[in-house]
Amino acid sequence: MNVLIGQSGGPTVVINNSVCGIVQEAKRQGVGGIYGAINGILGVLRDDLIDLGKEDPFTIEGLRKTPSSALGSCRYKVQEEDYGRIIEIFEKHNIRFFFYIGGNDSMDTAHKIEGLARKEDFDLTVIGVPKTVDNDLVKTDHCPGYGSVARFNAIATRDAGRDTDAIYTSDPIKIIETMGRNTGWITASTALAKEDENDAPHLIYLPETPFIAEDFLEDVLTVYKKLGKVVITVCEGLKNESGEHLMASRGEIDTDGFKHAQLGGVADYLCRLISRELKIKARFDKPGTIQRTSMVCASKTDIEEAYMVGRDAVKYAMEGKSGYMVSLIREKEYRCKTGLVRLELIANRVKRVPENFIKEEGNFVTQEFIRYAKPLIGGPLPEYVRLGRFPVNISG
Amino acid sequence: MNVLIGQSGGPTVVINNSVCGIVQEAKRQGVGGIYGAINGILGVLRDDLIDLGKEDPFTIEGLRKTPSSALGSCRYKVQEEDYGRIIEIFEKHNIRFFFYIGGNDSMDTAHKIEGLARKEDFDLTVIGVPKTVDNDLVKTDHCPGYGSVARFNAIATRDAGRDTDAIYTSDPIKIIETMGRNTGWITASTALAKEDENDAPHLIYLPETPFIAEDFLEDVLTVYKKLGKVVITVCEGLKNESGEHLMASRGEIDTDGFKHAQLGGVADYLCRLISRELKIKARFDKPGTIQRTSMVCASKTDIEEAYMVGRDAVKYAMEGKSGYMVSLIREKEYRCKTGLVRLELIANRVKRVPENFIKEEGNFVTQEFIRYAKPLIGGPLPEYVRLGRFPVNISG
Numbered sequence: 116m117n118v119l120i121g122q123s124g125g126p127t128v129v130i131n132n133s134v135c136g137i138v139q140e141a142k143r144q145g146v147g148g149i150y151g152a153i154n155g156i157l158g159v160l161r162d163d164l165i166d167l168g169k170e171d172p173f174t175i176e177g178l179r180k181t182p183s184s185a186l187g188s189c190r191y192k193v194q195e196e197d198y199g200r201i202i203e204i205f206e207k208h209n210i211r212f213f214f215y216i217g218g219n220d221s222m223d224t225a226h227k228i229e230g231l232a233r234k235e236d237f238d239l240t241v242i243g244v245p246k247t248v249d250n251d252l253v254k255t256d257h258c259p260g261y262g263s264v265a266r267f268n269a270i271a272t273r274d275a276g277r278d279t280d281a282i283y284t285s286d287p288i289k290i291i292e293t294m295g296r297n298t299g300w301i302t303a304s305t306a307l308a309k310e311d312e313n314d315a316p317h318l319i320y321l322p323e324t325p326f327i328a329e330d331f332l333e334d335v336l337t338v339y340k341k342l343g344k345v346v347i348t349v350c351e352g353l354k355n356e357s358g359e360h361l362m363a364s365r366g367e368i369d370t371d372g373f374k375h376a377q378l379g380g381v382a383d384y385l386c387r388l389i390s391r392e393l394k395i396k397a398r399f400d401k402p403g404t405i406q407r408t409s410m411v412c413a414s415k416t417d418i419e420e421a422y423m424v425g426r427d428a429v430k431y432a433m434e435g436k437s438g439y440m441v442s443l444i445r446e447k448e449y450r451c452k453t454g455l456v457r458l459e460l461i462a463n464r465v466k467r468v469p470e471n472f473i474k475e476e477g478n479f480v481t482q483e484f485i486r487y488a489k490p491l492i493g494g495p496l497p498e499y500v501r502l503g504r505f506p507v508n509i510s511g
Numbered sequence: 512m513n514v515l516i517g518q519s520g521g522p523t524v525v526i527n528n529s530v531c532g533i534v535q536e537a538k539r540q541g542v543g544g545i546y547g548a549i550n551g552i553l554g555v556l557r558d559d560l561i562d563l564g565k566e567d568p569f570t571i572e573g574l575r576k577t578p579s580s581a582l583g584s585c586r587y588k589v590q591e592e593d594y595g596r597i598i599e600i601f602e603k604h605n606i607r608f609f610f611y612i613g614g615n616d617s618m619d620t621a622h623k624i625e626g627l628a629r630k631e632d633f634d635l636t637v638i639g640v641p642k643t644v645d646n647d648l649v650k651t652d653h654c655p656g657y658g659s660v661a662r663f664n665a666i667a668t669r670d671a672g673r674d675t676d677a678i679y680t681s682d683p684i685k686i687i688e689t690m691g692r693n694t695g696w697i698t699a700s701t702a703l704a705k706e707d708e709n710d711a712p713h714l715i716y717l718p719e720t721p722f723i724a725e726d727f728l729e730d731v732l733t734v735y736k737k738l739g740k741v742v743i744t745v746c747e748g749l750k751n752e753s754g755e756h757l758m759a760s761r762g763e764i765d766t767d768g769f770k771h772a773q774l775g776g777v778a779d780y781l782c783r784l785i786s787r788e789l790k791i792k793a794r795f796d797k798p799g800t801i802q803r804t805s806m807v808c809a810s811k812t813d814i815e816e817a818y819m820v821g822r823d824a825v826k827y828a829m830e831g832k833s834g835y836m837v838s839l840i841r842e843k844e845y846r847c848k849t850g851l852v853r854l855e856l857i858a859n860r861v862k863r864v865p866e867n868f869i870k871e872e873g874n875f876v877t878q879e880f881i882r883y884a885k886p887l888i889g890g891p892l893p894e895y896v897r898l899g900r901f902p903v904n905i906s907g
Contacts, residue, residue, distance in 0.1 A: 126674050148903075154680055157680060164902070169900075169901040170900070174897075178898075181896050182670055182673055183670070185677075186899075188677040271801045274804035274805055277522070277577075278800045278803070278804045280579065281579045281581075282584050284550055284583075284584075285585065289800070398800070399797075400798060400799030400800060401796065402797075403671075405667045407674070408670035408671065408673055411666060411808060412807060498573070499576065500577050500581070501570075502547060503549070503561050503582075505561055505563075505565040
């Protein structure tokens with residue numbers, strides 16, 4: 116009776132906390148071998164497993180402060196013919212509990228494995244453990260990984276705001292491009308940088324709202340005329356009115372195993388648009404994958420919850436639950452407990468930022484979003500001061 | 512007898528520590544009014560000064576944890592006709608001590624102001640306080656601001672390395688573009704991420720070495736064949752064999768007051784080059800100005816030294832020194848003391864990364880660079896663990 120853990124999809128800062136939670140709880144419960152698949156389901160297909168039970172407990176505890184999938188990840192779409200091979204490897208190593216940490220693609224994989232095992236009468240318990248910086252899984256309040264990327268982007272946007280405050284006389288416009296694919300959750304989190312009305316970010320654009328260049332330029336000019344500077348955050352996956360990505364590499368080489376196009380380049384494009392149309396200099400930051408792996412910006416809440424979904428996955432499995440993903444359920448006064456959702460209700464679905472979280476003008480988020488996201492980033496941002504309360508007059 | 516402080520050029524994480532050092536030391540020494548110029552020399556020309564002496568001491572102390580120029584900065588090249596106006600404002604406010612925090616352009620400005628005051632018999636003490644993330648000032652061991660941007664980039668590169676470790680089966684090549692303009696100091700600092708031979712970064716390209724596309728592609732392919740993944744760091748200011756920037760915006764709108772072209776876009780360009788020539792998917796991160804304003808990555812050493820150059824600037828000024836920039840002098844066992852260098856020896860000069868810091872192949876730095884840079888980032892990087900020491904065999 117052995118346990119197998121796999122990590123899949125894009126890494127997060129806290130994804131190893133889920134591994135740690137599973138391993139520590141499995142040990143507490145006295146399960147047999149505790150194995151890890153190298154590079155997710157690819158490791159199963161290649162029979163490339165490691166023994167996590169033999170690792171030093173300090174190494175396992177060290178996972179809590181180690182970003183990015185320590186078991187390795189993959190973006191491989193499991194083919195029909197692969198499923199037989201997976202069950203074969205599970206039989207070979209007597210894997211009876213399979214915990215798959217990932218997003219909606221991974222929940223689809225987990226769901227299919229569970230179905231096949233059931234069909235072939237192979238006794239297997241499958242629990243999905245949620246993970247995605249994109250925060251786009253349905254049926255869960257939020258996703259482990261999101262709070263930390265939100266904290267990173269809130270800090271980065273506040274810092275970029277301070278930078279622009281200092282140099283707006285030569286560099287008045289800054290655009291920050293965030294990840295998020297087809298949903299604006301990550302981009303929206305940059306709003307948490309804003310304390311006062313004139314603070315960055317001044318404008319936020321999400322893929323949930325069709326991007327219209329004329330409106331965008333008008334928004335930018337309005338803020339520029341008022342403040343002399345503009346900090347804008349945009350999602351890599353912005354779409355035009357026809358629902359096409361503003362920017363996506365088209366080459367076959369730039370799609371992953373799930374045929375998702377490689378996005379990005381939006382901020383660069385918008386800088387050029389502003390320079391051309393408004394004749395104002397604009398620069399962009401694109402932190403890229405650094406935002407999802409930055410342990411110095413990890414949210415304490417996110418760390419705890421990523422551990423909790425791993426630990427509870429084992430508890431649910433031991434209670435005989437199978438074919439579910441562990442979800443997060445928000446309770447009053449911020450605190451979360453876990454729940455279970457059938458894997459097929461998660462697989463391949465996407466939760467977009469809802470309308471009541473986006474301002475009608477489509478260029479910022481609402482207070483409702485702030486209330487939703489603020490507890491997730493694990494405490495206030497670092498405190499900064501401001502100078503300038505005492506102008507010098509001639510008598511001074 | 513009043514003091515005036517100005518900040519100029521690109522912000523850093525620690526530049527406000529120098530303001531704090533000046534203000535606190537000036538108070539200790541009982542100097543009269545302590546003023547700040549808003550947006551550097553522009554604030555002088557516009558007679559836009561604030562009274563720092565009236566600020567709450569907690570606000571002044573809070574500067575130590577507040578990134579980016581709190582007085583505001585500028586990239587304005589002072590014109591011949593401006594200098595008279597500057598002296599006029601100084602007379603109006605009885606400014607007798609001028610501390611200008613900046614890089615080589617700012618030292619030129621400070622030098623010219625000092626010369627004119629002397630010529631016009633206006634009693635003025637001028638001290639330059641070094642600041643630049645680029646670390647390109649001559650006659651100083653290093654520049655306040657550099658240690659923190661180096662720490663940011665070392666952490667970001669290590670994190671990107673962990674990210675690539677996890678997802679190399681779908682995203683094998685990552686390029687990180689750093690700042691640095693015409694010198695490779697910042698890019699070189701990414702080498703501090705490397706603990707083991709196969710760790711990121713695998714290749715580093717500095718503007719000091721002419722960039723040759725064929726050699727680059729060969730380097731990339733060699734690492735890729737060996738490890739199946741490559742993390743590359745490049746400077747925004749890479750140049751080809753003719754000494755031209757690989758990528759620079761050409762429009763007039765994209766040059767600053769000193770006619771420096773806006774650089775950037777190198778990583779994007781190199782990703783396309785790799786995709787086209789090697790048919791391997793490559794992605795890039797461009798943290799942009801976030802790297803110079805990220806307080807969560809500040810180096811403790813850098814914070815201390817930025818404070819020290821401010822504090823000592825006041826001490827030197829009170830001893831009657833004028834027309835100097837405060838320098839950092841490295842002593843045995845890492846510790847720095849300050850010294851003085853004539854402003855005209857700093858103005859408009861650039862210190863490039865020396866040959867003995869760059870590997871002969873031009874694609875990495877040497878151990879001598881590591882020994883130079885390591886103490887500057889203020890202690891070890893956060894500790895991460897690695898899994899995988901126990902492969903599962905059939906009997907396991």
